[in-house]
Amino acid sequence: MKVLHFGAGNIGRGFIGLILYKSGYEVVFADVVEDLVKRLNEEKGYSVHILGTEVSTEDVENVRGVMLNSDECIDEVETSDLITTAVGVNHLGGVAKILAEGIRRMMTKGRCSPLNIMACENALYATDTLKGMVMELLNEGEKEYAEKFIGFANVAVDRIAPNFRTSDMGPLDAVVEKFFEWDIERGNLKTDLSIDGAAIVDRLSPYLERKLFLLNGAHAVTAYMGYLKGHKTIDEAISDKEILSVVKKAQEEMAYGLAQRHDAFTLDELKEYSGRIIDRFRNRFLQDEVTRVGRDPMRKLSPNDRLITPLMQCVEIGELPEALIKGIAAALRFDYEGDGQAVEMQRIIRERGVAGAVEEICGIPKDSPITDKIVVEYNRLVK
Numbered sequence: 001m002k003v004l005h006f007g008a009g010n011i012g013r014g015f016i017g018l019i020l021y022k023s024g025y026e027v028v029f030a031d032v033v034e035d036l037v038k039r040l041n042e043e044k045g046y047s048v049h050i051l052g053t054e055v056s057t058e059d060v061e062n063v064r065g066v067m068l069n070s071d072e073c074i075d076e077v078e079t080s081d082l083i084t085t086a087v088g089v090n091h092l093g094g095v096a097k098i099l100a101e102g103i104r105r106m107m108t109k110g111r112c113s114p115l116n117i118m119a120c121e122n123a124l125y126a127t128d129t130l131k132g133m134v135m136e137l138l139n140e141g142e143k144e145y146a147e148k149f150i151g152f153a154n155v156a157v158d159r160i161a162p163n164f165r166t167s168d169m170g171p172l173d174a175v176v177e178k179f180f181e182w183d184i185e186r187g188n189l190k191t192d193l194s195i196d197g198a199a200i201v202d203r204l205s206p207y208l209e210r211k212l213f214l215l216n217g218a219h220a221v222t223a224y225m226g227y228l229k230g231h232k233t234i235d236e237a238i239s240d241k242e243i244l245s246v247v248k249k250a251q252e253e254m255a256y257g258l259a260q261r262h263d264a265f266t267l268d269e270l271k272e273y274s275g276r277i278i279d280r281f282r283n284r285f286l287q288d289e290v291t292r293v294g295r296d297p298m299r300k301l302s303p304n305d306r307l308i309t310p311l312m313q314c315v316e317i318g319e320l321p322e323a324l325i326k327g328i329a330a331a332l333r334f335d336y337e338g339d340g341q342a343v344e345m346q347r348i349i350r351e352r353g354v355a356g357a358v359e360e361i362c363g364i365p366k367d368s369p370i371t372d373k374i375v376v377e378y379n380r381l382v383k
């Protein structure tokens with residue numbers, strides 16, 4: 001069994017590559033960084049360091065690398081049993097082009113064995129997004145072939161994989177926390193999957209929303225408030241009592257909205273889940289930077305992501321989530337110069353004002369009472 005995984009970054013190597021290797025897959029990585037691909041082919045393996053109060057190491061062996069836009073990569077698509085991605089949702093377009101070429105090649109060669117594809121990105125229904133992009137590139141006959149043989153399954157993936165490395169780690173080594181969760185939507189798989197530790201679920205949306213809002217939404221609030229107060233890492237930020245109280249309150253607000261929408265979890269279960277997330281943020285061994293967790297603020301503030309979707313869910317049921325709004329205001333103040341989207345967002349704020357930026361980035365009308373509230377909080381926050 002072979003998996004082609006797009007994106008040999010933190011989560012690609014530290015989570016997806018490791019789990020699939022342990023489940024018996026031969027792992028091939030596709031990436032856009034030449035040095036990384038070269039190193040994967042030279043070293044053929046790496047270690048994953050699992051850091052917490054207990055420390056352990058697991059090895060991944062027999063790996064290879066291919067460049068994204070290469071004929072070799074299209075061949076790997078054609079001969080893979082499984083394809084996964086962790087490239088960042090904004091980079092799925094480049095992957096879609098190669099997948100379309102690969103599917104064309106599968107069809108030409110008469111391949112009749114199914115292929116499952118999963119986009120392991122932090123976004124709502126990223127695999128549906130990828131499928132849409134691939135289908136746009138196929139003709140009618142190819143689309144029919146894809147519908148028959150390619151399973152596009154949405155997933156929720158969870159494991160914190162920071163940028164932190166120590167000097168005794170190899171250049172390909174990855175760092176992760178011990179906890180992980182991988183939920184896969186059953187209905188869109190074309191063939192059974194056996195991945196150690198992954199759960200195949202009938203209804204993915206409650207799991208996906210729970211993870212994206214209560215973990216990633218809370219993570220973002222921690223990062224943006226932490227950045228404003230000069231904290232460098234997530235564990236440092238969450239140990240700040242003022243930040244902790246806003247993050248916990250924001251989780252409560254989002255959980256309330258979630259519980260109204262899904263009967264999969266009770267409010268108490270969501271509360272317990274939220275508490276476990278906070279404990280994970282406290283992991284000081286990960287040294288997870290607030291600038292990594294806050295990266296791409298315009299993506300995180302977009303209408304279908306971790307902050308604005310739960311905000312609008314609360315508004316729909318007549319609630320105005322004060323703490324979440326504070327987190328959103330803090331996100332708008334993220335001006336880290338090492339982040340292209342932060343720089344662009346600050347340009348928009350300078351040119352259009354905060355309300356104009358909320359309209360452009362978050363999709364909330366400029367003259368809405370929600371925007372007014374965000375602007376008030378923005379003005380209250382001082383760096």
Ligand SMILES: NC(=O)c1ccc[n+]([C@@H]2O[C@H](COP(=O)([O-])OP(=O)(O)OC[C@H]3O[C@@H](n4cnc5c(N)ncnc54)[C@H](O)[C@@H]3O)[C@@H](O)[C@H]2O)c1
Binds near residue numbers: 008
């Ligand atoms: N790090 C985490 O804790 C974590 C956990 C769960 C999910 N995720 C999600 O996984 C994705 C990757 O995150 P990460 O932290 O590993 O980022 P990362 O920057 O460490 O890795 C991304 C990798 O993708 C490569 N890449 C970019 N565009 C590509 C393309 N078109 N084709 C192939 N490779 C490409 C980059 O060169 C890089 O090696 C994101 O969507 C993120 O939200 C991250």
Ligand SMILES: O=P(O)(O)OC[C@@H](O)[C@@H](O)[C@H](O)[C@H](O)CO
Binds near residue numbers: 122215293295
């Ligand atoms: O990867 P992003 O930029 O969407 O979000 C940053 C973090 O919240 C994220 O990477 C978490 O560490 C991860 O989702 C944990 O499962």
